[in-house]
Amino acid sequence: MYVQASYDSMPKMDLAAVGLSHDLGYRKMNNSAPMGTLQTKAAGETLFSEGDEADAVYEVVRGTLRLYKMLPDGRRQIIGFVSAANMFGLSPEGVRAYTAEAVSDTALRRFPHAAFDRLIDEQPGFARRLLNVASDELGAAQEQMLLLGRMTAMEKVASFLLVLAKRQGRDNARSVDVPMGRNDIADYLGLTIETVSRTLSRLKRARLIGLPAPTRVEIRDRHRLEMLAVNGAAGVA
């Protein structure tokens, strides 16, 4: 399992949730042969649930997943969306802390923990890479805490759109793909679907965005949107 380290221009990886991308080189580490087994999930299907035994890490090949936690009465908090070229599911203790479901049809590569652990021990630098990924994830989670705890609905929605855009972003692409429904957005931002919908409508009315379809947002005035992401509804009808 020893391989030559080569960390440049490799697939991206997310450790658990939040959309940052990282190159880990797990592919080249196996001499360019892709390790891990491929599998698919149709939209809405569950990959694993809170409480399940955690015995593998996943890479998203195609599609998007939502990761969420639930309260006993059904209230749901989505802790992150994971899309192509990102990884998730690393949890050292044996039990899943959240559920993973396909938002759209997805293809996934599965890496059993055992193999992953071996790499950590045998491949110098690999662990540090993972650590960097974990720290970035942690940073993103902390950013989301600021959003959930201290931002208004308008700030939350504006921030969300900008993060989506940046994540997909060919730089300043006008059109952003929104694969998840309003329900998912609401449960990610700590709002209701009605508030998400109303807020998007306000942004549309103010001509900051366009909504050609529910799953597509056209950013018309990025600058003002960025102002809103920090200053709230000030300046929007």
Place this chain on the structure above:
Amino acid sequence: MYVQASYDSMPKMDLAAVGLSHDLGYRKMNNSAPMGTLQTKAAGETLFSEGDEADAVYEVVRGTLRLYKMLPDGRRQIIGFVSAANMFGLSPEGVRAYTAEAVSDTALRRFPHAAFDRLIDEQPGFARRLLNVASDELGAAQEQMLLLGRMTAMEKVASFLLVLAKRQGRDNARSVDVPMGRNDIADYLGLTIETVSRTLSRLKRARLIGLPAPTRVEIRDRHRLEMLAVNGAAGVA
């Protein structure tokens, strides 16, 4: 810098914020000689600020710190409290993502990143330990997202008290020390100080807790408090 691994019964460590504790053995790793330089901060003093260059990791020897992020208009979200025997401040990219301030008078040990990185590379197993810590932190951050996004004030406060108790916990200790003020609690739970105060008062009136002093909470009915942490205000006057 090579040492013999020995991971049992060692000081605890927090990677960034949230109160989980982990044994990393960084002390024994240096042949029992404590590495790192000692320093102190008086209550209210700042250790580092958001945006500063990150060049060290810290261990809390005595006291408690708050880690927080702020919006440009002054709104603050505390992302975690760190107390004795825990660590924080690991961030691979060069810039601090949050500010660290002393809640009470503190003593800290400072570990420059360079030395830490060397340990990661040279000490087999150390990186994996760190990774476990990071993953636990991430899990705690996700738990806090659920709290911030989907819990009521009552659930937030009840959860907070129970986490505090468990963290200090000689098992089911009645009396919990609350070193941080109402302002800090509010900014940690995404509430205002008035709401925190009112909620604590309700719990006191309902005889679930006692408040012998602002910095001390006596847990009188742990069971009902646990119910509240999940079911909200149902069943409290």
Place this chain on the structure above:
DNA sequence: CGTCCGATTGATGCGGGTCAAATTGGGTGG
């Protein structure tokens, strides 16, 4: 063309924020 499901829009209510005032208690000096 009808059905269905997600999204939008409208009307109303409430949990928690805001503004303001009283209370408490720890620290200090007489």
Place this chain on the structure above:
DNA sequence: CCACCCAATTTGACCCGCATCAATCGGACG
């Protein structure tokens, strides 16, 4: 030991942003 001071906490009155409840709306599909 006591009186005072000051900051933190608590309590009160009121208000608002977002949730809730309730219709429509609109596009995809048969």
